[in-house]
Amino acid sequence: MSKSEWKKLELRIDPDTKEKLFFSDHEWDTIEAAAARVIPTDRDPGAREARVIVFIDRYLSGINYLYATADGSGFLRLEGEEARAARARNNDFKRMYREGVLALDALAVQRGEKDFASADEATQDLVFVEISGAPKPSHVRLDEHAVFYSRLQGNTDTGKSFFETLCLHVRQGFYSDPVYGGNKDQMAWKVIGFPGPKSLKDTMDGSYTTEPYFAETWDWSELLLDYDPSAICIYPTCTCPSKTTKEGNQCQISKRS
Amino acid sequence: MTKKLDSVDVIIVGLGAGGGPAAKVLSEAGYSVVGFDKGPWLRNSEHYSGDELKFQNRSYLWPDVDLMPRTVRTDENSESRIFNFSPVPSAVGGGTIHMAGWTPRPRPCDFIMHSLHGDIEGASLVDWPYRYEHLEPYLTKVEWSYGVSGLDGAEVGAGFRSKRYPSGPLGPTKFGEKFYEGCRNLGINAHPLPMSHLTERNELGRKAVNRTSFWNQYGDPTETRSSVATTYIPDALATGNFEVRADSFVKEVTVDRNGKATGVIYIAPDGSEHEQKAQVVILALGAIESSRLMLMSKSPRFPDGISNDSGLVGRNATFHEYLFAVGLFDREVSPALNGFTGNYQSGGSMHFYETDYDRGHIGGGIIATTQIGQPINPILPGKPIWGDAAKDADRDYFLHSMKIGMILQDLPQESNRVDLDPIVKDRWGMPVARITNKPHKNDTAMSKWQINKNVEILEAAGAVRTMPVYLGEEFTGNSCHQHGTVRMGTDSTKSVLNEWAQSHSVPNLFVLDGSGFSTALGVNPTLTIMAHSWRAAEYIANTHLKGRSERLALDPVSLSN
Numbered sequence: 001m002s003k004s005e006w007k008k009l010e011l012r013i014d015p016d017t018k019e020k021l022f023f024s025d026h027e028w029d030t031i032e033a034a035a036a037r038v039i040p041t042d043r044d045p046g047a048r049e050a051r052v053i054v055f056i057d058r059y060l061s062g063i064n065y066l067y068a069t070a071d072g073s074g075f076l077r078l079e080g081e082e083a084r085a086a087r088a089r090n091n092d093f094k095r096m097y098r099e100g101v102l103a104l105d106a107l108a109v110q111r112g113e114k115d116f117a118s119a120d121e122a123t124q125d126l127v128f129v130e131i132s133g134a135p136k137p138s139h140v141r142l143d144e145h146a147v148f149y150s151r152l153q154g155n156t157d158t159g160k161s162f163f164e165t166l167c168l169h170v171r172q173g174f175y176s177d178p179v180y181g182g183n184k185d186q187m188a189w190k191v192i193g194f195p196g197p198k199s200l201k202d203t204m205d206g207s208y209t210t211e212p213y214f215a216e217t218w219d220w221s222e223l224l225l226d227y228d229p230s231a232i233c234i235y236p237t238c239t240c241p242s243k244t245t246k247e248g249n250q251c252q253i254s255k256r257s
Numbered sequence: 258m259t260k261k262l263d264s265v266d267v268i269i270v271g272l273g274a275g276g277g278p279a280a281k282v283l284s285e286a287g288y289s290v291v292g293f294d295k296g297p298w299l300r301n302s303e304h305y306s307g308d309e310l311k312f313q314n315r316s317y318l319w320p321d322v323d324l325m326p327r328t329v330r331t332d333e334n335s336e337s338r339i340f341n342f343s344p345v346p347s348a349v350g351g352g353t354i355h356m357a358g359w360t361p362r363p364r365p366c367d368f369i370m371h372s373l374h375g376d377i378e379g380a381s382l383v384d385w386p387y388r389y390e391h392l393e394p395y396l397t398k399v400e401w402s403y404g405v406s407g408l409d410g411a412e413v414g415a416g417f418r419s420k421r422y423p424s425g426p427l428g429p430t431k432f433g434e435k436f437y438e439g440c441r442n443l444g445i446n447a448h449p450l451p452m453s454h455l456t457e458r459n460e461l462g463r464k465a466v467n468r469t470s471f472w473n474q475y476g477d478p479t480e481t482r483s484s485v486a487t488t489y490i491p492d493a494l495a496t497g498n499f500e501v502r503a504d505s506f507v508k509e510v511t512v513d514r515n516g517k518a519t520g521v522i523y524i525a526p527d528g529s530e531h532e533q534k535a536q537v538v539i540l541a542l543g544a545i546e547s548s549r550l551m552l553m554s555k556s557p558r559f560p561d562g563i564s565n566d567s568g569l570v571g572r573n574a575t576f577h578e579y580l581f582a583v584g585l586f587d588r589e590v591s592p593a594l595n596g597f598t599g600n601y602q603s604g605g606s607m608h609f610y611e612t613d614y615d616r617g618h619i620g621g622g623i624i625a626t627t628q629i630g631q632p633i634n635p636i637l638p639g640k641p642i643w644g645d646a647a648k649d650a651d652r653d654y655f656l657h658s659m660k661i662g663m664i665l666q667d668l669p670q671e672s673n674r675v676d677l678d679p680i681v682k683d684r685w686g687m688p689v690a691r692i693t694n695k696p697h698k699n700d701t702a703m704s705k706w707q708i709n710k711n712v713e714i715l716e717a718a719g720a721v722r723t724m725p726v727y728l729g730e731e732f733t734g735n736s737c738h739q740h741g742t743v744r745m746g747t748d749s750t751k752s753v754l755n756e757w758a759q760s761h762s763v764p765n766l767f768v769l770d771g772s773g774f775s776t777a778l779g780v781n782p783t784l785t786i787m788a789h790s791w792r793a794a795e796y797i798a799n800t801h802l803k804g805r806s807e808r809l810a811l812d813p814v815s816l817s818n
Contacts, residue, residue, distance in 0.1 A: 002297040002298075002503065002504045002526060003297040003299070003348075004297035004299050004300065004503070004504075032704075037643065037645070038643040039647065039648055040644065044652070046648070051598075060742040066315060067311050068308060068311065068317065070304050070308070072308075082321055085323040086321075089321065089323070125644070130507070132643075135644075136644050137642060137644055137646045138646055138712040139641070139648045139649055139650070140640070140641065140649075140653070140654065141638065142585060142587060142648070142722045143722070144722070145723075147636075147723060148639060148726045149726065149727050149728070149729035149730075150578060150726055150727070150729045150735070151730075153731050153733070153735050154322070155634070156314070156316060156341070157314070158322065167642040167643075171642075172310055172314060172631060172633055175309075175631075175632035175633040176309060176310040178308070189632060191648075191652065191655070192632060192651045192655040193323075193593070193650070193655065194631070194632045194655065200307060203469045203471055203478065204305075206479065208307070208469055209467075210468055210469060210470040210595075210598045213431070213595040214430045214431070214598055215429045215430065215431055215433065215434050218428045218429055218434070220408060220411070222443075223434065223441075224411055224437060224447060224448050225441055225444065225445065226408045226413050226446045227408070227411045228411060229410045231410040246325040
């Protein structure tokens, strides 16, 4: 069946749900605690309040919550080869998370804890440092400098370690449209000041706009250098490759030397 | 068992920027046309909305990474690995569904890079077999039918125009204002870039562009981003001469004993195989997939793939690279820049496009200030991935950062190529495209120079910290642009297509996407692809299918001022 004909599943995610579709009770508690270290609670809500655990549980439960319908009233029912491929990836993620929980617990136990979820935050952060193989990330400061180089990095969630995948999923669960189970009541958008749409449907029918956040007024003559509304060369006889010329004479409109 | 179907006049494979104009021109000329696309025919108002997770992270539009993979390697001796290089939406409309919509014109210099610069060591610079003035009428036709907005008289040094823009541009975002301020301070000519959308009071009587800011890489539910799916495909359908076969994978272009193309073999949605015959076959799958299909189309006459007498099919591939510098502002003193707003680009410049040897490289590319992004994926190089540092990075910089990007014009090199991976197969069991690709030293030098210039502009605009991202050891295909793999030229031993994008050795085979680009241009290719396709389609309609052939007489290049 073509992607264009995928039907709608009448599914909704309640961020306050107690129902677990994938995680065991222990796995739920562990990943909820881990998510709270990825995006902690401070003066602003973090992953715990935003119900990221629900987002991740639903995502791992199968392929029914992969794509919301465009208007957000349900989810798309994948078919055919796309469903097969998505299910295979989903199975890999299920296994990755199950093993990831065991790994977090093992590292906590090594530190004398009963498990990861019951350890204090400082210990949980130490476990993160160990499992990630890197120090706890430091702040992006205005008084530092670094250069970067482009590299092959996809935007999908495959091909990464458990820890990198967890951090990515927590971020996605925190900031995605609430239809996916996280970002409860748009609280994450409020943390960063993103004026998001009330619903996905609003982005389709013209009721959502970001126009108030553009410049209010403007004058191109003030904003731009060398702007001359009349200066359009319309001479097809121009043969000079680098500058426009006007019938052999130096072009009046070419203002650069 | 392959089922054979009645012959049509024209087959078009691939219904994106190249296929759309060809479908329109040929259907309107009265020919029977069948258009194939391996992707679905999605419906804007039903399938697209501002869902960042779906469109940016879960790649609803792009080819499934496991069903339609690609592989990449840096040279003949390296291991290849699976990677989604240069992804383009797999759906009717192709790249024009997800593109940010930059539709700047090329410049006259783009068509004569060899005449201007001679041989460059390690590169395969050539002139195009046609010039800006041959394309110009079609650039204008596309702007006035597809729908392009721009600011007349704002771009110093632009090539001539036979008509003004049919629409004025969007007003600037707040970060756009900062960009213009930085450029003014440095004496740089900057302006809103030509974009494939229209604003209020446009001359085409169409709806003004939406301002949801869910734009680049999203499909547009309002149909106000111009797309071939909402313009040229409907135009073609309205004639009654055009049929779309979506979800249909073309696996081979067939030839007769004499090497004339006879049609295509394709896999229908139900998995059955069919043969469709035609007088003319047009390939417009995009430079990667068009060259791949040609390489897969082997026959006794063409053991290395259809039309591959020169051995050049797949070679001289160019991909541009989107690089950028980010500027961070101090939220204690700076007003919000609202980097999440905009229809991606809010001001750009062609100031550094033409060669200045003092820079240490030839050629140049377009630059523009572009959206930082929406909440899940805002661009911040080296962003912390967990902890309070991660949360603070969002709180401090989501509204107080901006970026200035560039399109890197990469030089063609014969060793940069697309061929068939010897091991990896797609969902239909066919060998996937393997991209072999590494930068030329001119590419690296251009990247360094231009990104440093972008840093200067950010500083002149008040950025407290700047974060340059230079070209690394390899191209990433992140611009989604692709060209050069079936290059045009006048010499059939050094090119695959002639000035009409017609195969030198298979006269009824045309390749009407960016594959034919003899050099890469330093601007986004889509406008040029559409004009290039329209021009070639007129040749097919008025000359080739009438049993005639014409050569384009090229005057020698005159470089005098």
